[in-house]
């Protein structure tokens with residue numbers, strides 16, 4: 290039956306949340322959990338096979354979907370193991386370099402893979418409507434973005450902030466590589482009209498806030514998304530796992546494929 294889920298990085302903030310939600314879902318079976326080999330203690334509580342090596346679990350589970358929120362290097366290994374074992378994967382890891390994303394895209398030709406830097410429905414709805422707002426406002430509004438996350442987050446800016454900035458840059462016909470400004474300090478001169486500022490705040494236990502500022506003459510619009518808990522991302526990943534069951538390989542699926 291197509292209901293088996295394997296969770297990698299299960300001792301992490303996201304992995305632990307996802308494993309618990311999978312166990313609570315009567316339509317799914319938690320078929321295995323994976324962690325770094327030196328962090329395997331205590332995984333008996335999940336009452337399913339556990340290992341430091343995903344391939345070992347996949348050789349036992351048969352057809353399944355792996356849900357992976359770990360690190361860019363670990364996620365690439367997960368995608369490769371899934372391709373070798375004919376498993377599908379839903380990945381939420383952020384911080385991939387463009388080269389690493391290209392590798393993911395290549396592996397998605399071999400096996401069904403899904404990647405979204407933000408699994409919440411709210412952020413993905415924003416990604417869809419913000420270009421329309423930009424068009425309505427015209428080119429007199431400066432664009433700035435800010436992300437706030439907990440102090441343990443490793444990558445900056447967040448994958449979501451980058452995605453929002455990329456989508457808005459594309460809507461302006463610009464390349465974020467050329468017009469993104471990721472820090473400011475000192476006598477930097479006036480702001481360039483086409484700059485897209487992306488600023489990062491880190492601290493405390495903030496799950497994830499993103500604000501897009503449209504700064505115009507005499508007014509500004511601030512569009513803010515606040516994630517109240519990790520469950521919103523975890524539920525999105527589980528929805529993606531159910532969606533990808535039975536899908537064919539060929540492209541790296543994203544939230545846009547799921548929501549349209």
Ligand code: NAD
Pocket residue numbers: 297298299300301302303304323324325328341358359360361363380381382383384405406407408409444448522
């Ligand atoms: P975390 O540090 O709490 O958890 C990562 C876990 O992965 C750890 O338990 C670590 O031991 C494990 N891990 C690392 N390498 C491994 C390997 N080779 N094999 C097995 N396990 C391995 O981090 P987190 O807060 O859970 O976030 C994980 C990733 O998910 C980050 O990139 C974060 O930015 C991203 N994230 C994405 C979304 C989204 O909606 N897409 C939401 C939240 C977090």
